[in-house]
Amino acid sequence: MSSDKPSSLLFFVNGKKVEEQNPDPETTLLSYLRDKLRLTGTKYGCGGGACGACTVMLSRYQPRTKTLLHVSATACLLPICQLHGAAVTTVEGVGSTKTRLHPVQERIAKANGSQCGFCTPGMVMSMYTLLRTTPQPSMEDIRAALAGNLCRCTGYRPILDGYRTFCQETNCCQLKANCCQSEESGTDGAEHDKPQLFDKGEFQPLDPTQELIFPPELILMAERNTPPETLSFCGENMSLICPGSLEELLELKTKHPEAPLLMGNTHLGPSIKFKGVVHTLMISPFRVQELFEVTHCPEGVRVGAGCSLSELLTSLQKLISERPSEQSELFRALTKQLKNLGSQQVRNMASLGGHIMSAYPNSDLNPVFAAGNCKIYVASASERRELPLNQEFFVSFGKTLVRPEEVVLSVFIPFTSKGELVSALRHAPRKESAFSTVTCAMRVLFCEGSSVVRDISLFYGGVAPTTVKAARTCQALINQEWSEPALSRVYDVLLEELELPPSAPGGKVQFRRVLTLTLFFKFHLELLHKLKHMGWISCEVPEKPLALPSDIQPSVQHFQSVSKAQSFHDAVGRPVMHKAALSQATGEAVYCDDLPPTQGELYLALVTSSRAYANIKGLDVSAALLVPGVVDVITAQDIPGKKVRSDFGYDEDLLAQTQVLCIGQMVCAVVADTRAHAKSGAAAVRVQYEELPDPIFTIEEAIERSSYYEPRRRIERGNVTEAFKSVDHIYEGGIRLGGQEHFYMETQSTLVVPVGEDREFHLYVSTQWPTSTQVAVAETLSIPSNRVVCHVKRVGGAFGGKVTKTAILTAITAVAAWKTNRAVRCVLERGDDMLITGGRHPVLAKYKVGFMNDGRIVAADLEYFANAGFSVDESPLLGEKILLHMDNVYNIPHLRGSAAACHTNLRSNTAFRGFGVPQCLLVVENMVTDVAMTLGMPVDQVRELNMYRGPSLTHYQMEFNPENLLLCWDECKRRCAYDSRHRAVEQFNKQNQWKKRGTAIVPIKYGIAFAEGFLNQAAALVHIYKDGSVLVAHAGAEMGQGVHTKMQQVASRELHIPISKIYISETSTSTVPNTCPSAASFGTDANGMAVKDACQTLIQRLQPIMQKNPEGSWESWVNAAFFDKISLSSTGYYRGPDLHMDWEKMEGRPYSYFTYGVCFSEVELDCLTGDYRTLRTDIVMDIGRSINPSVDIGQIEGAFMQGLGLYTLEELKFGPSGLLYTRGPSQYHIPAVCDTPLSFNIYLLPDSENPHAIYSSKGIGEPSVFLGSAVFFAIKDAVSAARSDSGLSGPFSLDSPATAERACLTAASTFTQKVPASTAGAFKPWALEI
Ligand SMILES: Cc1cc2nc3c(=O)[nH]c(=O)nc-3n(C[C@H](O)[C@H](O)[C@H](O)COP(=O)(O)OP(=O)(O)OC[C@H]3O[C@@H](n4cnc5c(N)ncnc54)[C@H](O)[C@@H]3O)c2cc1C
Ligand code: FES
């Protein structure tokens, strides 16, 4: 029995023994690694097991089988107390730049699979674990291993290509007719002589004998320790007992029925962290052998409740291979669901018992267990019993028939008998690593040799608070022949018995109801095929519902190599690996929160408003101050200087003073000695509110109440009103675009360190704009800027979200540091980051377009409304950028636009890659699509017809030449074999009723530089040290976009030295002052010129010495210069173009030049569920002469994938009170590996020159976000094909994102027609359309 004496914990990390005398059971492996062992390579990305940033390898010795088990696991959900006897391997244990790089680290780095690098250690660990168990993986193995690792920068293609080199499969691009290995390919012949982004010949081979061995001590311990002794751990808030035997476990459960059993912690952990559930005692049965046994019996298999879902999968797969097919129908259905349940990391941790007992309404397995007549064995100290896993077992939300004092021992999964068929299906918002929207399973027993139903059982998840049986539907089918007419009679029964109220939690009510029908229909098709295969029916059966294609193919990256004459040392134009990629892949790269804490450092947690619009009547911080470790509470009154940030004449409170204007607005902050204490303190603060009437949430409400930020802008070319009078057609339409979360993998992070004298402060911040952070802190503390130094080592992704919001957060943190005179760190949890910091503006747009019969657009009038939120931020500028891009590539003679930023009571939206252009252009291209649909013309023809040609003027009178745009267009069409592909799609659509393909080709013209001319300046500082090494400082913040790498390349060319001699340490306001933000795709243009300037000054100074000793080395010249008293340090400056826009005259030159691009995409759509796959994407981009093709191609791919997420996947959901529901990767889905186009090809337009930017390059960070819309329009094209099967033609509305829900409902199948939408206004929707 448990002793009261706390136990000691023993495990290994990276081959080193770790012993903890009385660890706190609340401590997760992630915080232990980072805070205690200072192994900061393992990253925090979400804390809920859903992003993979914290992936480690967990190894255990299994004494019964005498084998080692290596699995990947998410450290954020692993309590260290579960690790007794385990060995943990982190990225630091895999390899290092100081000793030996591991091939998994080398390959991801050299294949350019690491941009900001924040996801990289997690990727490395997932791949490393795979290789430990499968040294020669297939591409499918790799895809599955990485399915739970999110990356916001790369678009995954380079990671997959890097890791593909571990496979034995072909490395050919597989572009069929245009295959890169084919001499006759449409490309220029010897494609294989073309330069490659990386040389796989350079890679070290994988040598499994070099891996860390499992600690022999742990093997001895495991062998010795049967039966294991009881362990007990006691922490500040919670105790944990780990009994060593079943008997003890059952006794404990009788004594503490309220104590949950801690297994994988994948349900308990998130409920404690995110829902504030409190447990003072937990019992961990992970050492009770009986729970892990798998017993084979004549009727089936009994699987221990402690087995992980991965172990369950392996056991079932083994049985499937051993047993006759007719016996393993249920096993196959389960394995299908298991492969799609969560990620591999989750499946490795989650237990079978924990899964059933969590009783999720949308559990993937419970409907299969229930339909398959599985049984569960439970025990208490006094009784053992067997329960059928049926409808009665799942009592209500999260509740089952198992009593609190009982433990689930095992689950019995029966063999199926002859004529018994089982199927399981799920539909989730993302194809992988996402909870299901609707999931279901069906078992049908047919009378021998016929299609007559003897028994049937149909269970659903996601349509009620529990797993439910469609009992009446089953009843209606018994003794019926399995046929289309019998089924068509039961659809109505099914809909009726699975009624969902229109305000049901989770929303998507109409879609979920449609899915109950369409998944059932898919079962029907599957069964028909099975019956036919068995020879039990002989009639013709309709097409089989095949899964969407999923084979990821090698891709093509096409760029120009540098000329043979270029000096070997000159790195410009070469695909140089990201400067920090190796450090990132080894976990050595230091991000803000990786900095070791200083003596006495405090953590800051924010208290945010729980009301959307209210007066603050009182703030009671007394309880917070009593929380152990809490040092102080910071309120607006504590701010010594400016209490607001001001923009466009509007003030935004740093901390709310008298009123709150949105849920999530920052009210005060608690500082404490640990993160946990600061969080508890923040939870103890009480704010009294007096709610104010009529908050505004939606754009429509803002329009109705004229709630706008000024200035609003308008622009017009020609005379639109007059032109409408003379056109053949007028069409009026519109489209709504949802917002987008930045989802940088590194959440907002800031550390403020008071120096201790003269009011000096050092800031270590993850920001895109160090100067703005410095200024914000100086103003807030009322000190001069010269006392504040802002340091940025690197940023783990930013995308526009780390400009203004970071400055505010740092200013608040600085107040805490100023008040306590101690260093203060603030790292937002993912949920807080999403709640507080805002993202891309949702936009509602209306348009009226006039056009001729031949497709020429003569006039267009577009109105844009952006939901800006509760503070102004940069929203009016966003409106301006929208209006400046609304011509896209089209010469519309009469064009009018207006843009308004709506003032609402939601989080304040801010800059996001593309700054309004992705929203603006989707509207324009949707309008062009409507024109084509009205006329029944191919949309690419309408696009072509209306494009600018020859020397042209934009609608604001800026001159430009669209020649390169037209070259991109033609090249893209050629590369993707547009016409034949289009024909093939038409053919496919004729042959398939439930699956449709669609294509789209979209162009972009994107203005580069800041329209606010003063922001186009930059400075640099270059030092040459006596040993010849060079230190470059410039104004750009490295956030994954490779600006430091490119600056090294610039310095290499100018100083004529290899980049190995050039180093960039950080971006700091003390080396380069008064900087502009790293934004607007202008970082390289501006900083490159400044670095060039500084280097040229230095080389001029060295010139006389070099001439004196032409044979000398760089080092000798530098040394001589020092002795000649020549300064080896220089600043550089770039004044930038004087751009301007006169909004009164509606003309100007707001951009330096345009970057052009064209993207083709093809998708396959499952019309029954709305699921889609991007089969192929080809992008042709004009980026001038690329300074670094691997960095630039990485930017194109990454931005495209962000666009794909924006337009097809990512949905923010706000409740009716203005609360953001989607506050983590389990609810908000950014693209994962499964979303990468199966064939993803990038071509840089050759021979393009650009006189306006350094070395003829072009800015590329933002433009290709919009190219992701090719997937949106391809989905629309496929939906259109489905609609025409239903007799619908002409323009139709499809809002963005074109999620599966929207695509399915718009496709208007016979099933969707059975489920009409509830009447708006007649119910309170679960979520708002903001
Ligand atoms: C990121 C993520 C993605 C996920 N995706 C999916 C998905 O796609 N589909 C899906 O269906 N599920 C999904 N899940 C849910 C996951 O399957 C469950 O959380 C998991 O199976 C619970 O098992 P566990 O061992 O971690 O339980 P724990 O969290 O350890 O425990 C959960 C509950 O079960 C009880 N319990 C555990 N074992 C026993 C036992 N032997 N006897 C009695 N009670 C017991 C505990 O008391 C506790 O109340 C996901 C979870 C995460 C974190
Ligand atoms: S931090 Fe652990 S999975 Fe996201």
Ligand code: FES
């Ligand atoms: S490189 Fe993957 S998140 Fe930045």
